[in-house]
Amino acid sequence: VTELVNKITENCFEKCLTSPYANAQEGCVDQCLAKYMRSWNVISKAYVARIQ
Amino acid sequence: VTELVNKITENCFEKCLTSPYANAQEGCVDQCLAKYMRSWNVISKAYVARIQ
Amino acid sequence: VTELVNKITENCFEKCLTSPYANAQEGCVDQCLAKYMRSWNVISKAYVARIQ
Amino acid sequence: NSKQKVQMSVHQFTNMCFKQCVPAINNGDLSTHEEQCLNNCVNRFLDTNIRIVKGLQSLQ
Amino acid sequence: NSKQKVQMSVHQFTNMCFKQCVPAINNGDLSTHEEQCLNNCVNRFLDTNIRIVKGLQSLQ
Amino acid sequence: NSKQKVQMSVHQFTNMCFKQCVPAINNGDLSTHEEQCLNNCVNRFLDTNIRIVKGLQSLQ
Numbered sequence: 001v002t003e004l005v006n007k008i009t010e011n012c013f014e015k016c017l018t019s020p021y022a023n024a025q026e027g028c029v030d031q032c033l034a035k036y037m038r039s040w041n042v043i044s045k046a047y048v049a050r051i052q
Numbered sequence: 053v054t055e056l057v058n059k060i061t062e063n064c065f066e067k068c069l070t071s072p073y074a075n076a077q078e079g080c081v082d083q084c085l086a087k088y089m090r091s092w093n094v095i096s097k098a099y100v101a102r103i104q
Numbered sequence: 105v106t107e108l109v110n111k112i113t114e115n116c117f118e119k120c121l122t123s124p125y126a127n128a129q130e131g132c133v134d135q136c137l138a139k140y141m142r143s144w145n146v147i148s149k150a151y152v153a154r155i156q
Numbered sequence: 157n158s159k160q161k162v163q164m165s166v167h168q169f170t171n172m173c174f175k176q177c178v179p180a181i182n183n184g185d186l187s188t189h190e191e192q193c194l195n196n197c198v199n200r201f202l203d204t205n206i207r208i209v210k211g212l213q214s215l216q
Numbered sequence: 217n218s219k220q221k222v223q224m225s226v227h228q229f230t231n232m233c234f235k236q237c238v239p240a241i242n243n244g245d246l247s248t249h250e251e252q253c254l255n256n257c258v259n260r261f262l263d264t265n266i267r268i269v270k271g272l273q274s275l276q
Numbered sequence: 277n278s279k280q281k282v283q284m285s286v287h288q289f290t291n292m293c294f295k296q297c298v299p300a301i302n303n304g305d306l307s308t309h310e311e312q313c314l315n316n317c318v319n320r321f322l323d324t325n326i327r328i329v330k331g332l333q334s335l336q
Contacts, residue, residue: 003164005272007171009265015181017264019236020249021256024263033271034184036174042186042194043170048162050202055284057212059291061205067301069204071176072189073196076203085211086304088294094306094314095290100282102322107224109332111231113325119241121324123296124309125316128323137331138244140234146246146254147230151222154262 008036060088112140173197233257293317 016028068080120132177193178186186194237253238246246254297313298306306314 001272003167005265005268007167008268008272009261011171011174012181012268013261013264014175015178017260019257020253021236021260024260024267026267028181029264029267030271031184032181033268035178035181035186035190036170037275038184038186039174039178039190039194040166040170042191043173043198044166046195046198047166047169047202050199051162053212055287057205057208059287060208060212061201063291063294064208064301065201065204066295067298069200071197072193073176073200076200076207078203078207080301081204081207082211083304084301085208087298087301087306087310088290089215090304090306091294091298091310091314092286092290094311095293095318096286098315098318099286099289099322102319103282105332107227109325109328111227112328112332113321115231115234116241116328117321117324118235119238121320123317124313125296125320128320128327130323130327132241133324133327134331135244136241137328139238139241139246139250140230141335142244142246143234143238143250143254144226144230146251147233147258148226150255150258151226151229151262154259155222 004040008033011036056092060085063088108144112137115140169198169201172201229258229261232261289318289321292321 012029012032015032016025017023064081064084067084068077116133116136119136120129121127173194177190177197233254237250237257293314297310297317
């Protein structure tokens, strides 16, 4: 689960925050987390269907 | 050789395919593979010449 | 220290040199190294202050 | 083991395809277009991987 | 050990924040703006990390 | 061993220089310009590496 936390943090930091990083953008981070988890499920299903 | 396969796949996926990924672009992938192997040889020669 | 050398080399190569890489840009590389070391110190202080 | 390998691949593909298929965060849902793109992305990546492996084999 | 973990994190953050906060090399010093950006960058990254961890916990 | 280290470096340099020196795929050959760029890329990267190492040594 550490791997998942790291990848979500990096992706959502990159999508939600930009230089000079003055504000935390918590709403965007929450939505990004929800989108990432949904994406993880879509990819997981597609990959498992493919390799079976 | 796994390392090589992974790096070629990532590079050629990035060069040949773009979002929303509707088509496979097999011709581009084949040319990209050929270009990558040639590049590997050029880099290998240049690096070996340099460190000798 | 290998990790540090690698990351500085990658970052300063990326900031100072561009395709087709005709010239070495030694002045830029020296300034980039100085900037990177200063950045490392700023980040280090900020991170240590944060986790204490 | 094999279950862990599958998980690592899913992490790698999600990381890569999320960057490309979800350009902006405006809500927590996936649009139909984004979901289709994610599906295509993983399938096209696997197609590319297979084609590279076959191509390398034919060179030997 | 723990000191090594901190060093690896500092390496990772410097690598990431330097790319974003130091767009051009025109001298060896950091401007006030660049230094502020580096400070914000590491703090906002840690904020994001905490928020993701909490969000994942609340999903379980 | 040492042969494996050289191979890993060649993998790393090819990955990096291919991205920068081969912008578009229009056929399977390398143009003279692309080949020159690949040669320059690995040599300039090694120059940069040496300069960084020397610079860090002089700081100590």
